[in-house]
Amino acid sequence: MTQTLAPFACLPEASRGRRFPESMSTFRSPFQRDRDRIIHSSAFRRLKHKTQVFVEHEGDYYRTRLTHSIEVAQVARTISGVLGLNTDLAECIALAHDLGHTPFGHTGEDALARLMEPYGGFDHNAQALRIVTRLERHYADFDGLNLTWESLEGIAKHNGPLTGPNADPKHAPDPLPYALVQANALWDLELSTHASAEAQVAAIADDVAYSHHDLHDGLRSGLFTEDDLMELPVTGPAFELVDRIYPGLDRMRRRHEALRRVFGTMVEDVIHVAQNRLDAAQPKSVDEIRAMGTTIIRFSKPLYQDLKAVRSFLFHRMYRAPSVVEVRAKVTAMLDDLFPLFLRQPEMLPQEWRADVEAAQSETELARIVADYVAGMTDRFAIQEHARLFGSDGAD
Incomplete structure (x- = not known):
């Protein structure tokens, strides 16, 4: 069934196009084509072995960046479909x-951002732009994936404007990361405005997905119990x-129930608020x-405040649990070894x-090239490389 799009949706036929012009697909819209290229x-395949909270080897049931991204996409499709937005772009x-x-x-x-401070900083959203505009090198006619302007805009500012009076300091570091500046210089992404509603949906879907699955993963890890969640807003009433x-x-x-x-x-709240607004x-x-x-696209104020309480609980009981902090220190030390080594001896790169x-x-x-290489590593490859180069996997 063909979806009827709202007038404020991103229409494929009205796309601002691609930096390097390409002929239209006979059976896919520009945004479907972007999705498929992703x-x-x-970089997308590598997400299978990159973690959210727990190190990749700690258990097969914990979320990875790949499973997280799939869950975010599912939430984004649901919300955007109800609101008449372009589900393919979201x-x-x-x-x-x-x-x-x-x-x-x-x-x-955090480790790579600190190591890259003298060289223009590091930010994962900006690095995503660097990947899709430069580092993916598979096509004959261009570097990157040659995504549409709308997709690049959404990657850059799904969390809100990055410059100007409406920029949120939490999501708009000053100065802007070099990767974002470079991508914006190639094609003006209008960093002072909000992104499309589809990009805003992707951002809130990220919040929904990680709030939900971090509760699952925290329970599975034994860092807290169902009785603990009975004391919290949102989770307590659900139990x-x-x-x-x-x-x-x-x-x-x-x-599970x-x-x-x-x-x-969370999903119903976002939809209700968006429809009203x-x-x-x-x-x-x-x-x-x-x-x-x-x-x-946002949570209602009451639910937002309740979710702040849940996230505060997760911060203290999960993200800063002693066992997690111990592993954080070990993997930070690993990157503190690997980055300077490759910077001193770049001939060691593949x-x-x-x-x-x-x-x-x-x-x-050179530091930015090394950062590209290190940032692209999976958990398991970083552990293996550290063991090969330094004689210890650092994660025992």
Whole structure:
């Protein structure tokens, strides 16, 4: 069934096109083509062995960046479909949003950002742009994936404007990461405005997905229990409801039934708020969405406050749990070994990186090449390389 798009959706036929012109596909829209290029990219495949919180080898059931991205895409399709938005574009941005992540989750990003401070910094969203505009080198006519402007815009600013009066300092580092500056210089992404509603949906879908699956993973790891979640807003009422409907339900089914209700609460809240805000604003085009000066896709204030309490709990009981902090220290030390080594001895990089190394005109350019290589590592490859080069895997 063909979806009827709202007037404020991103229409494929109205796309601003690609930096390098290509003929239209006979059976896929430009945004479907973008999505497919993301899925077939090397960077997307590597997400299979990059983690969210736990190191890749710690268990097969914990989320990876790949499973997370698939879950985000599912939420984005659901929300965008209900709102009359372009589901293909929302899915594309959702699938691409974590392409720039380093090994070892946010721990790896923190380490690489610190190591790259003298060379223009590091940010995973900016690195995703660098990947899709430069580092994926499979096509004869261009570097990168030659995505449409709308997809690049969504990757760059799905969390909001990055410059100007509406920029959120939390998501708009000053100065901007070099990778973002370079991508924007190639094609103006209008960094001072909000992104399309599809990109905003991808951003909120990320919040929904990780809020939900981090609860699952934290329970599975034993870092907290269902009784702990009974004390929290959102999760507590969900468990109480399941207990009323299914008294005596076994533990795993009880957990799943409660957390899927938490998931549903978040999605339904976003849809309800968006419908109300869109009905009030009556935007006639995607450009009106971009110019609104505020996000139109968001949680209600009451749910947002409840989710802050849940995230605070997760921060202290999961992200900063002693066992997690111990592993964070080990993997940080691994990157602190690997990055300087490759910077001092770039001849140790694989053969396919040699041309870039030889073309580097400064230590800054070389450091950025090394950062590209290290950021592209999976958890397991980083551990293996550290063991090969330093005689210890650092994660025992």
